[in-house]
Amino acid sequence: MAEFGGWAGKVLHIDLSTGRIWAEDTVEKYKDYLGGTGIGYKIMWDEVPAGTKPYDPDNRIIFAVGPLAGTGAPCNGRTAVTTLWPTCWPVPLVASGHMGGQFAAKQKYAGYDAVVIKGRADRPVWLSIVDKHVEIQDARHLWGKGIRWTTTAISQVMGPEAVVAAIGQAGENLVPMSVVMNSVSHSAGGIGSVMGSKNLKAIGIAGTGSVRIAGNKDEWERLIKYHLSLLGANNQHVVPSSPQPWAEFYNPGTRWKGSKGLAWGAAPHPIETGTCDPHNLNRIAYRTNNAAFYMGDIAWQYTVRGNGCSGCPIRCHTMIKIPSVAAKYDIPEVGQNTCGGLNFGRSFFKTFPDGPRGMTNMEACMVGMHLADDLGIWCNYSQLQRDFKKLYYEGFIKNKVGENEFKSYPWDKYEKGDPSFLFELLPRIASKEGELGSVLGLGTGYLLQRWSIPEEAWRKDRELAYWKMGHPKHHSTEDAGQCGVLINLQYNRDPQCHSHVNFLRNGLPLSVQKALATEIWGSPDAVDGVGAYTPMHPSKAKMAKWSLLRKELHDSLSLCNWMGPWVASPLKERGYRGDDSIESMLYSLATGDRKDRQELDHVAERIFGLHRALTIRDMGTKEMRAQHDTIPEWVFHDPSGKPVYTKGTIHMDKDDIQLAMDMYYQEMGWDRATGAPTSGTYTKLGLKEVADKLGKMGLLPERIGIKVTR
């Protein structure tokens, strides 16, 4: 067999029930699935039968990375974690979480493309992985401790080069809304309790190896520089948020915040971010300040620097330092996050005494990050916060919990926007204390079930952003009209797909976006201005397919889908074009397995097809259109009553969405009536044995969809 670069070469298996540890060859068995979610879905298909539950010993947790992890490729620091999802309602199905930080690179340097864990230890354990030396260690002294203490304790044993991925008390207590966290602040949501069910407290990993690049090293270096030249700021926003001397365009809504006069005020010496000319590849890290993006300009004085994942130049994980919170709340004065943590305050509290972008909001974010990141609580893309607000303000909590328990909470603090309220609530969620603490940790679907609240109540409420199966939307109609709806139908949790929104929010004028869209998806009608949507068009279905396939590709290669694809760039001399072949160029050169863009997208389609097959198998139905790909009612209503396709509204038309689904299924080669892939499609994707198995189970569509035109 040809020797490939990129891959570390081994998939590590650990059976916590028996203590058995073994490895198999990555390329031999998994090359056609690349890595990351590809390996995850393949193992779940092969080894975890339908009907398995998330906390069953037979469930797997698969920490997998791709051939680009640990290389010099920009934005390669992601680990995909695949398992049966405990918050997926009403039936647990396969889903993936993703974590950044330093874990992915370390796993590759240790020699592993994936770490697959099954079984259940008979006592709390942690895994020590140092190259070929893999040991199951006693974790009884770590059990009951927070993530930070655990990380420190294991680091003291393994040394400062080790990276630790740990769960907190929430995961130990089998709270479904829990995370695994590596490098102290980089989390993968939804995983914590699955690890807890296996009595697995943490994984410590260190490696002395490296990643071999198969191709010519000079060519690799040139490709890296080329990729760097196309980078924007976080989320591939390619336009600065304020006018800059070098820039033709600017957009106050982008994450490209760096500018002359704006400095990291809490650095040891204030560091000016400057104009950040995109031709200076040494200034990429100064472009993004996510603390300022979420919290407002007040955050600049508290910004230490941009932090982030291994080898990524974007540094989107902003570190802030607020000394006053240490004294006021007895918490560390430093916090860091990219997203939800920096928005925790406004998403949780309805109001603050000093407004939504004042100091109190910042304090609430610091307290929220401190508690949630140490206890290991998952917010489910802020669904926890939105649910909590509705449950409180509409009287559900008062009606459903006992009087004594209700009175034990300082509700006046919550209503006033006092961050100290979080000390009362979050630890109770982590320990399942009381009815409220228990129900909030279940996830939305099981919460509604337990409190006998009809799901319809959540599906009608636009403010809740709830979509289906216990999870929220993630970049749907508010960003991308029909394309956003299609993307949100596909997964068993929120889709975590950013391919489309990275493009749509990149900051370029609509005319430039439409010109690029014509090149990428065949028509300017693929994109609309936000809130200025037009009827469905085949190019929108192409954009949806492209978005989803690239997301799977990134999750399988280890590229960050919060940054890619790179189809736009900040370079006027390129007409703001990026390069839609970046992924295939990196893959080909790193591995030596030459594939062009279409060929690599075909592999991504195979991986995505396997996810669809897993969902069909484990739901026990081929009726995906009716039973899985469902849309909440709020999508079709506008509070102001504006008609659809008028400017200023984002709501959709039901018939138009049905047409969108027809067009999308046709793009995918799925049966129009059922939304299930056909036997021919599975075979085309190299999944014939999947088709055969589903066929025997009666889970293939019986007829082919008719070609759709408008």
Place this chain on the structure above:
Amino acid sequence: MISQSVDGIAVKPREGKLAIRAIAEIIRGKSQAGQIISQNEIFHRLLERGLIKGKKEGAQNAIENLLEKALEENGDVIKLHTEGGESYFFSSQFMSESYARILIQERADPMRLIAEIVRENSAIYPRPVPIDMFKHLPFDLRLEEIQAYLAQMAKRDDYRDIKQTTSSIGTVFLYSTLHLDPGYASMLAEWVDVGQANNP
């Protein structure tokens, strides 16, 4: 790239070629520092260095010829006019035309600059503009100045398209009714100020 500072140009005998080269370097230096330069300022720089001599009136004629030659020989050096006829220069190596126009208009007529920026944003992106943007570089206006300009605009027919909308968290945005209707502008303001952060 030009790494010498403008002040570092040596004083040379008054030869046309040196003066043309100095003009290009002066313009590039200013652009690299994020600034534009007027014809008058170039004139004084050359005068200081003795690259132009003679009576002021004659020197003014000489510099116009030199500037024309500098433009011909240096493709990155660009000249823009104000409506009042004043000329400004920048280098496209270091500065975009749109940025240069902001700097020029800021000197000439800040109130009109605000309106042009609002109209341009409303047309091409399209979106309303937060009023606070004009407090920061390159506009660098005080809030009182901005509010005074807006008060003046409200009284003039030629600015009647400039309107305000406020997001749910109190941020004031400006938009032009030439390109955005009030409902759409309001929705976009809410999206930029609240929606994008709530949908990270």
